[in-house]
Amino acid sequence: MPDVKTKSRVSEIWELLETVHDPEVPVLTVVDLGVVREVREIESGIEVVITPTYSGCPAMNVIEINIKMALATAGYPNVAVRTVLSPAWTTDWMSEAGKQKLKAYGIAPPRGAAVDKSLLFAEPKRVPCPRCDSFDTKMVSEFGSTACKAHYQCNSCLEPFDYFKCL
Amino acid sequence: MNPPTPLFSYILRQADNVLILGQRLSEWCGHGPILEQDIALTNFALDLIGQARSLYQYAAEVEGKGRSEDDLAYLRDGFDFYNVLLVELPKGDFGHTMTRQFFFDAYNYYFYQQLQKSSDPTLAAIAEKSIKEVTYHLRYSSEWMIRLGDGTEESHRRMQTAVDALWAYTGELYTPDAIDQELLAAGIAVDLGRLQQHWQQRVREILTAATLDIPTETWMQKGGKQGRHTEHLGYVLAEMQYLQRTYPNSEW
Numbered sequence: 001m002p003d004v005k006t007k008s009r010v011s012e013i014w015e016l017l018e019t020v021h022d023p024e025v026p027v028l029t030v031v032d033l034g035v036v037r038e039v040r041e042i043e044s045g046i047e048v049v050i051t052p053t054y055s056g057c058p059a060m061n062v063i064e065i066n067i068k069m070a071l072a073t074a075g076y077p078n079v080a081v082r083t084v085l086s087p088a089w090t091t092d093w094m095s096e097a098g099k100q101k102l103k104a105y106g107i108a109p110p111r112g113a114a115v116d117k118s119l120l121f122a123e124p125k126r127v128p129c130p131r132c133d134s135f136d137t138k139m140v141s142e143f144g145s146t147a148c149k150a151h152y153q154c155n156s157c158l159e160p161f162d163y164f165k166c167l
Numbered sequence: 168m169n170p171p172t173p174l175f176s177y178i179l180r181q182a183d184n185v186l187i188l189g190q191r192l193s194e195w196c197g198h199g200p201i202l203e204q205d206i207a208l209t210n211f212a213l214d215l216i217g218q219a220r221s222l223y224q225y226a227a228e229v230e231g232k233g234r235s236e237d238d239l240a241y242l243r244d245g246f247d248f249y250n251v252l253l254v255e256l257p258k259g260d261f262g263h264t265m266t267r268q269f270f271f272d273a274y275n276y277y278f279y280q281q282l283q284k285s286s287d288p289t290l291a292a293i294a295e296k297s298i299k300e301v302t303y304h305l306r307y308s309s310e311w312m313i314r315l316g317d318g319t320e321e322s323h324r325r326m327q328t329a330v331d332a333l334w335a336y337t338g339e340l341y342t343p344d345a346i347d348q349e350l351l352a353a354g355i356a357v358d359l360g361r362l363q364q365h366w367q368q369r370v371r372e373i374l375t376a377a378t379l380d381i382p383t384e385t386w387m388q389k390g391g392k393q394g395r396h397t398e399h400l401g402y403v404l405a406e407m408q409y410l411q412r413t414y415p416n417s418e419w
Contacts, residue, residue, distance in 0.1 A: 055296055056217025085221065086292035088299055117302045120310055141203040142307075143210050167299060 013039045013046055013071065020070045023062045024146050025164075027105040030063055034093025037084060045078025046071065051089045053167070054147040091166045103130045108152065108163040127163045129154035139163075173346045175230050176249060177356060178290070179239070180392055181278070182222035183250035186240060187400070188271060189215035190407050194258050204261070207307065211268070214300040221293045241411035245400050252391040253336040255400040259329065262315055262322065266329035269308035269373065274340040276305045277365040278357050286354035309373050316377025327379055338387025341366055 017036055022028045030036050030050070038049040048067055052060045064081045071079045091110035099109035108130045124139035134156035141151040149162040171179075192212035199205025223236035253271060258264045279301055282294035315322040341363035343351070350356035374381050390396065410417060 052217070052296075054214060054217060055221060055300060056213035056215070058213075084292070085296040086288075088296045117299075118306055120306060120313070141206060143203060143206040147210055147213055 009046075010039050010041065013048070013076070016070055016074050016076075017048070017067065020063070020066050022059060023066070024059045025102070025105075025107065025148075027101045027107075028094075028098050030067065032095045032098030032101065034091075034095065034098075035063065035089065042080065044080065046076055047080045047082055049082050049084055051084050051087075053089050057147060089167070091164065094164075102164060106130050106161055107149070108161055110164045110166045112166065125163075125166075127152055129157060129159060130161055131159045132157040172229070173349050174287075174355065175226055176346050177350050178222055178226040178229060180249040180251075182219050182226055182239070183248045184254055184271075185215040185222070185275075186219035187248070187250045187403060188254040188268075189213075189219060190403055191254065191256075191258050192264075192268075195264065200261050208264070211304055211307075214297075214304070218293065218297045218300070221296070225289050225293070237411070241408045245396050245404060246394045248391075248396065248400060248404070249394055250391050250400075251336070251339045252388055252397055253333065253339065255391070255397060255403055256333070256336065257399055260325060262325040263329040263332070265308055265311040265315065266326060266333055268304070269312050270333060270337050270340070270370070272301060272305040272308045273366050273369045273373075274362070275301045277362045277369075281357040281362065285356070290355065309369075312373050312379070313377045316374070316379040323378065326377065330374065330379055331382055334382040334384055335386065335388045337366075337370075339389045339391060342387070342389065344392060 014031065014036075017031050017039070018029050020030045022030060022033055025033075033053070035050050035053060036048060037051050038047075040047050040049075048071075050060070050063065050067070060083070064083075067081055068079050094110065102109040108127045111125065111127060124142075126135055127137055127139075128135050129137050129152075132154060134154055136155040137152050138155060139150060140153050140160065143149075144151040144162050148165055148167070150165050151160065152163050153160045189212040192208050192215070195205060195208040196212075197205065199208055219240070220236055223239045227234050227236055227239060253267060256267065259267075276298065279294040279298040283291050283298065285291045285294065312326065316326045317323070341359045343359040347356050347359055351358055371381060
């Protein structure tokens with residue numbers, strides 16, 4: 001028989017994780033971002049399973065510490081955070097709420113499915129401006145302030161903006 | 168002291184490849200020809216160093232002697248590094264860096280592609296994660312080979328010079344030794360014979376599109392995978408390891 005207490009404790013943890021923000025894109029929580037893969041009870045306490053967005057993402061260590069701190073403050077001192085690499089993270093795991101928050105923050109959210117990254121000299125993706133919604137935008141740099149972003153500029157309102165790349 | 172197991176050495180080879188190349192790419196930080204390239208090269212460095220961390224963590228676990236990922240990166244000497252010679256060579260000009268990157272990306276892409284099927288689940292998971300990043304690297308460096316090779320007279324000359332200078336360091340990427348063969352038989356390692364075919368096809372395709380001559384030289388340098396390095400590795404390690412060597416166990 002499923003243990004009701006266990007179930008509610010796990011869902012309470014999920015709710016607490018909604019308060020842990022990504023240090024580099026602070027408008028998103030770790031749940032919005034899709035990096036929390038699993039929460040379960042283990043013998044020694046709680047285990048939270050996370051996956052990195054990019055192998056070298058420097059935010060992962062901070063995310064791990066912030067998860068432990070948030071849960072400790074809420075009365076869960078024995079939390080283990082385990083990192084898994086498979087299945088590999090994809091922007092498809094970002095929540096709809098997360099995408100809306102990104103746009104409101106001025107970062108264009110990932111659009112559509114990840115494209116074929118092996119195609120040479122492909123046209124850059126058409127990305128609407130997060131400020132004025134114009135599609136008349138241009139890619140300035142395939143690389144931005146963090147590994148997960150590219151740099152764009154809007155030709156209509158001239159606002160430069162980040163685009164959260166599909167992966 | 169027991170000699171390292173084949174699996175430990177095998178993981179270290181790839182870990183050292185990506186760490187040393189990541190370190191070389193980091194030298195471009197603040198020196199890229201324009202801002203986009205500056206950010207691109209440091210992004211690649213970050214991806215590669217991230218992959219190195221996953222591999223070192225696993226190597227440390229396989230070794231089981233209490234060494235950490237940091238111990239493996241910062242406290243080994245040159246003869247205990249097993250990266251191919253290609254990645255330790257000086258960065259040269261932007262064309263030289265891109266040519267080295269292209270030769271390595273073509274290896275790295277097909278390496279991870281096969282490693283995803285490894286019977287070792289940790290290596291397969293690292294490969295599954297890494298190949299998404301390397302797909303992007305290979306496209307980027309392939310485009311620059313074509314853009315610069317088929318560019319101006321000056322850019323063409325520089326690219327051909329780089330291709331000719333680096334060619335003798337490419338054979339090591341796909342030449343197996345006893346460790347590769349033993350682990351291939353166990354279903355763990357990548358089949359370098361198959362990788363060689365893919366690598367050569369990709370290189371032929373891109374160099375042709377770039378109007379660059381494919382060198383006919385067949386003599387190849389080797390030794391890195393066995394810990395015999397060029398004089399350049401020592402300089403990389405001196406800079407990278409300085410802090411931990413001078414102030415042991417210092418932390419952020």
